[in-house]
Amino acid sequence: MGQDILIEDSKIRFIENGVCAPRGFKASGIATGIKSNKNKRDMSLIFSEQLALGVALYTKNLVKGAPLIVTADHLDNGLCQAILCNSGNANTSTKDGVEVADKSCQLLGKALGISPRDIVVASTGVIGVPLSITPFEKGIPHLVETLSKEGGQVAAQGILTTDTRTKEIALEFKIGEKTCKIGGMAKGSGMIHPNMATMLCFITTDVKISLDMMKKALKSAIDLSFHQISVDGDTSTNDMVVLIANGMAENPEIGGEGEDYDVFVKALNQVSVKLAQDIAWDGEGASKGITCSVEGSETSELARRLAKAVIQSSLVKAAIFGADANWGRVLCALGSVEEAKGLEGADIWFASEKARIMVCEEGCSKIFDEATAKMILEEPQVTIEVKLDVGKESGLAWGCDLTYDYVKINGDYRT
Numbered sequence: 001m002g003q004d005i006l007i008e009d010s011k012i013r014f015i016e017n018g019v020c021a022p023r024g025f026k027a028s029g030i031a032t033g034i035k036s037n038k039n040k041r042d043m044s045l046i047f048s049e050q051l052a053l054g055v056a057l058y059t060k061n062l063v064k065g066a067p068l069i070v071t072a073d074h075l076d077n078g079l080c081q082a083i084l085c086n087s088g089n090a091n092t093s094t095k096d097g098v099e100v101a102d103k104s105c106q107l108l109g110k111a112l113g114i115s116p117r118d119i120v121v122a123s124t125g126v127i128g129v130p131l132s133i134t135p136f137e138k139g140i141p142h143l144v145e146t147l148s149k150e151g152g153q154v155a156a157q158g159i160l161t162t163d164t165r166t167k168e169i170a171l172e173f174k175i176g177e178k179t180c181k182i183g184g185m186a187k188g189s190g191m192i193h194p195n196m197a198t199m200l201c202f203i204t205t206d207v208k209i210s211l212d213m214m215k216k217a218l219k220s221a222i223d224l225s226f227h228q229i230s231v232d233g234d235t236s237t238n239d240m241v242v243l244i245a246n247g248m249a250e251n252p253e254i255g256g257e258g259e260d261y262d263v264f265v266k267a268l269n270q271v272s273v274k275l276a277q278d279i280a281w282d283g284e285g286a287s288k289g290i291t292c293s294v295e296g297s298e299t300s301e302l303a304r305r306l307a308k309a310v311i312q313s314s315l316v317k318a319a320i321f322g323a324d325a326n327w328g329r330v331l332c333a334l335g336s337v338e339e340a341k342g343l344e345g346a347d348i349w350f351a352s353e354k355a356r357i358m359v360c361e362e363g364c365s366k367i368f369d370e371a372t373a374k375m376i377l378e379e380p381q382v383t384i385e386v387k388l389d390v391g392k393e394s395g396l397a398w399g400c401d402l403t404y405d406y407v408k409i410n411g412d413y414r415t
Contacts (some may be wrong), residue, residue, distance in 0.1 A: 011173050011174050011263055012171055012172070012173040012263070012266060012267055012270065013171065013172055013173070014169070014170070014171055015170045015171060015172045015181065016170060017149070017150070017152050017170050017183065018152030018153065018155075018156060018168035018169065018170050018183045018184070018185050019046050019152045019155065019156075019168070019170075019183040019184060019185050019202060019203075019204045020148075020149050020150065020151060020152040020183065020204075021152070021170035021171075021172070021181045021182075021183040021204075022170075022180075022181040022182060022183055022204050022205050022206035022207075022246070022248070022249075023181065023206040023246070023248040023249060024048050024049040024050055024206060024246050024248040025046065025047070025048055025049075025149075025183070025204045025206075025246070026046075026047050026049070026147040026148055026149055026151055027044065027045060027046045027047070027147065027148070027151035027152050027154070027155035028044065028045050028143050028144075028146040028147045028148065028151045028154060028155060029041045029043065029044040029045075029143075029151065029154035029155040029156070029157050029158030029159075030042075030043055030044075030139055030142050030143055030146065030154075030158065031043075032086075032135035032136075032138060032139035033135055034086055034087070034088035034089055034125075034131075034135050035087065035088035035125075036088075040088075041087075041154060041157045041158035041160075042086055042087045042088045042135075042158060043084075043085070043086045043087075043135065043136075043139050043143060043158055044083075044084075044085045044086075044087075044143075044154075044155040044156075044157075044158030044159050045082065045083070045084055045085075045108070045143045045144070045147065045155065046082065046083040046155060046202055046204065046244075047081065047082045047112065047147055048080075048081050048082070048204070048244060048246045049246070049248075050081075050246045050247070050248060051079055051080075051081050051114075051118060051246075052079070052080050052081060052244045052245055052246035052247070053078055053079065053080070053209070053210075053211050053214060053244065053245050053246075053247075054075050054078060054079060054080025054120065054242060054243070054244040054245075055075065055078065055211065055214045055215050055218055055242070055243050056071060056072070056075055056120070056240050056241060056242040056243070057218060057219065057222055057240065057241050058071075058072065058239065058240045059239035059240070061239075063092070063093065064092075065090050065091055065092035065097070065123055065127075066091045066092065066094070066097030066098045066100065066101045066123075067091055067097075067101045067121045067122050067123045068122075068240060069098055069101075070098060070101040070102055070105065070121050071120045071121055071122065071240065071242075074105070074116075074117050074118070074119060074120065074121075075120065077117075078211045079117075079118055080118055080119070080120055080242075080244045081112075081114050081115075081118040081119070082108060082112060082114065082118065082119045082120070083119070083120040083121075083122065083202050083242060083244070084104060084105065084108050084119055084120070084121050084122070084143075085121070085122040085123065085124070085158070085159050085200065085202070086122075086123050086124075086125075086131075086135070086136075086158075087123075087124050087125055087158060087159050087160060087161050087187070088124075088125040088126070088161070089123060089125040089126055089129055089131045090123050090124055090125045090126060090127045090129075091123040091131040092123070092127045092128065093127055093128045094128065094129070094130045094131065095130075096130065097131070100131050100132075100133050100136075101121050101123075102116075103133050103136070104121060104133065104136040104140075105117075105119040105121055107133075107136055107137060107140050108136075108140050108143075108144075111140050111141060111143075111144045112144060120202075120242050120244075122159075122200055122202075122240060122242075124159065124161055124187060124200055125161055152168060152183065152185065153166065153168065155185065156168050156185040156187075159185070159187040159200055160187050161187065162284050163187055163188070163282055164282055165278075165282060166185070167185060167186040167187065167188075167275050167278040167279060167282070168183075168184070168185045169183065169184050169270075169271050169274045169275060170182065170183035170184070171183075171267050171270060171271060173263055173264075173266075173267045174263070175207065175249070175251040175252075175254070175260045175263055175264065176251055176252055176260065178249050178250060178251035179249065180205065180206055180207045180249040180251055180264075180267075181205065181206055181249070182203065182204070182205040182207070182264075182267050182268060182271055183203070183204050183205070183271075184201060184202065184203040184204070184271045184272070184274075184275050185201070185202055185275075186199055186200060186201040186202070186275040186276075186278065186279060187199060187200050187279075188200065188201075188279035188282075199226065199239055199279050200239065200240060200241075201226065201240075201241040201242070201272075201275055202241075202242050202244075203241070203242065203243045203244070203268070203271060203272075204244055204245075204246075205243070205244070205245045205246075205264075205268075206245070206246055206247065206248040206249040207245050207247070207249055207251060207254065207264055208245070208247035208249060208250065208251050208252070208253045208254065209245050209247075209253065209254040209255075209261075209264060210253060210254065210255045210256075213254050213255065213256065213257075213261060214243055214245060217243075217261070217264060217265050217268050218241065218243050218268070220265060220269070221265070221268045221269050221271075221272040221273075222241060222272065223304075224269055224272065224273060224304075224396075225269070225272035225273045225275070225276035226241060226272065226275075226276050226279075227304075227308075228276065228304055228307065228308055228395075228396060228397040228398060229276045229277075229279055229280040229311075229397065229398050229399060230280070230308065230311055230312035230397070230399050241272075243268075276398060277289075277398050280311075280398035280399050280400055281381075281398065281400055282400075283399070283400035283406075284405070284406050285402075285403045285404070285405030285406035285407075285408065286400035286401055286403060286406075287321065287380070287401055287403055287405075288320055288321065288379070288380055288381065288382055288400060288401045289380065289381045289382070289398070289399075289400055290311050290316075290317070290320055290382050290383075290384065290398065290399045290400055290401065291311075291381070291382070291383045291384070291396065291397075291398055292307040292308075292310040292311045292383070292384045292385075292386065292396070292397045292398075292399075293307065293383060293384070293385050293386065293394065293395075293396055294306045294307045294310075294386045294388070294394060294395050294396075295385075295386070295387050295388065295393075295394040296342070296387050296388035296389050296390060296391060296392070296393075296394075297388055297390065297391050297393045297394065297395065298341065298390055298391035298393065299391065299393050300393040300394065300395055301395075302337070302339055302340070302393070302395075303393050303394050303395030304395035304396070304397065305337050305339075305395070306334055306337050306340060306386065306395065307386070307395045307396055307397035308397040309333045309334060309336050309337050310330055310333045310334060310384055310386070310397065311384075311397045311398060311399030312333075312397075312399060313329060313330075313332075313333040313336075314402055315329045315332070315333075316329045316330055316333055316384075317399065317400070317401050317402035318401070318402045320377060320382055320401040321401035321402055321403050323374045323377035323378045324374075324377070325350060325357075325359055325368070325370065325373035325374065325376075325377060327348050327350075327359040327360045330348055330360075330384055330386070331343065331346060331348065331360060331363065334346065334386065341388075341390045342388040342389055342390035343363055343388070344362070344363040345362050345363055345388065345389050345390075346360065346362070346363050346386060346387065346388055347360060347361055347362065347386070347387040348360035348384070348385065348386055348387075349383075349384075349385040349387075350373055350376050350377060350382065350383070350384060350385075351376065351382070351383040351384075351385055352376045352377070352379035352381060352382050352383065353379060353381065354375055354376055354379055355372055355375065355376050356376070356385075357369065357372050357373050357376060359373065
C-alpha cells in the first residue's frame with residue numbers, strides 16, 4: 001500500500017557528489033567562527049563556472065530574514081552564478097541585516113570576479129543576533145580558494161545547525177542523447193512545518209531549460225515534497241529552496257511540456273522528496289521517522305493534506321514515540337481536515353520492516369495483537385497507512401516522533 005516516488009528507472013539513476021555532480025559546479029565549506037564551536041564549518045559556497053538561470057521559493061512567514069530580501073532582489077532577473085550560505089546566525093530581525101547580506105555578496109563577487117547581483121545569499125541559525133561582516137571578510141578568500149569538484153560534502157556540512165547529519169543527493173538521467181545531472185543539499189531539523197518549507201535547500205543541474213519551465217517544475221516538486229513534511233509545527237523566517245541550471249549538459253532546451261520536461265520533473269521530484277524525507281526524519285530529538293500514506297481520496301491535493309494532518313499531529317507523534325498503537329489519534333487528525341470525506345469507512349494500518357497490522361476497519365475498532373503493534377512501532381521507520389473509498393487519488397507526508405529531547409534541545413537553543 002502507498003506510493004514510492006523514489007523509483008529508479010532506465011532513464012534515472014542515483015550517483016555521487018551532491019551539488020557538484022552536474023557539470024560546471026564546484027563547492028566548498030569552511031569554519032569562520034560564527035558558531036560557538038569555532039571548529040565547526042559554518043560557511044558554504046556553491047559556484048557555477050557559467051552564469052546560470054536561478055529560481056527560488058521562500059518561506060511564507062511574514063517575518064523574513066535579510067538574506068531572503070536580498071536574494072529575491074538578486075533573482076529578479078532570473079540569473080545566478082553562486083550561492084553563499086552561513087550557519088549559526090540567521091541574520092534576521094537586526095538593524096543592519098540587509099547591509100551585511102549585501103556586503104557579503106559584494107565581497108564574494110569581487111573574489112570570484114562576478115557581479116554581486118548574480119549571488120544568492122542565505123543564512124540559518126539564531127534569530128535576532130547581529131551578524132558581523134568580519135567572518136565573511138576573513139572567510140570568503142579561503143572559501144573561494146578551496147572550491148573543488150569534490151567540495152559538495154563539506155559544503156553540505158557548512159549549512160547545518162541542529163542537524164545530526166548532512167543531507168545530499170545526486171541523479172543522472174538522459175534527455176535526448178545527452179547525459180544530464182542534478183544534485184542537491186539541504187539542512188533542516190527544527191522549525192520544520194509545511195509552509196514553504198522551513199529549511200534551506202540548494203539544487204544544481206546542468207540541464208538546459210527555460211526559466212518559465214524551471215519555475216513550474218520547482219513549484220510542482222515542492223508541493224510533493226517540502227510542503228509535505230513537519231517536525232514541530234513552527235514555520236521559520238529564513239527558508240528557501242533554490243534551483244540553478246547552467247545548461248552545460250547541452251541538451252536541446254526544455255522550453256515547454258513534453259517527454260524531456262517529464263524526465264526532468266521526475267528527477268527533480270526525486271531529489272526534492274529524498275531531501276524532504278531526510279529533513280523530516282532528522283527532526284530535533286527524533287528517534288523514529290514517520291511516513292503517512294493516504295489512498296482512495298477524491299483528489300491528490302486532499303490526500304496530501306490528510307497525510308500531512310496525521311504526521312503533524314503532536315498526539316500522533318507522541319504515540320509513535322511511546323510505541324502506543326493509538327489509532328484513534330490518527331482518525332482524529334484526519335478529521336481535522338474540514339474537506340475530508342469517507343472517514344466513517346477508513347481503514348488504518350501500522351507498518352514497518354518487521355510487520356504490518358490493521359488497527360482500524362471502516363472507521364471502527366478492530367481487535368489486533370498489541371504485542372505485534374508495539375513491535376512495529378518500536379522500529380526506527382514507521383508507516384501509517386490510511387485507506388479511504390471515495391476516490392482513486394493518493395498522497396504522502398513525512399515527519400518524526402515527538403520526544404523529550406526535542407524540549408531539551410529547544411529549551412536552551414539560544415543560550
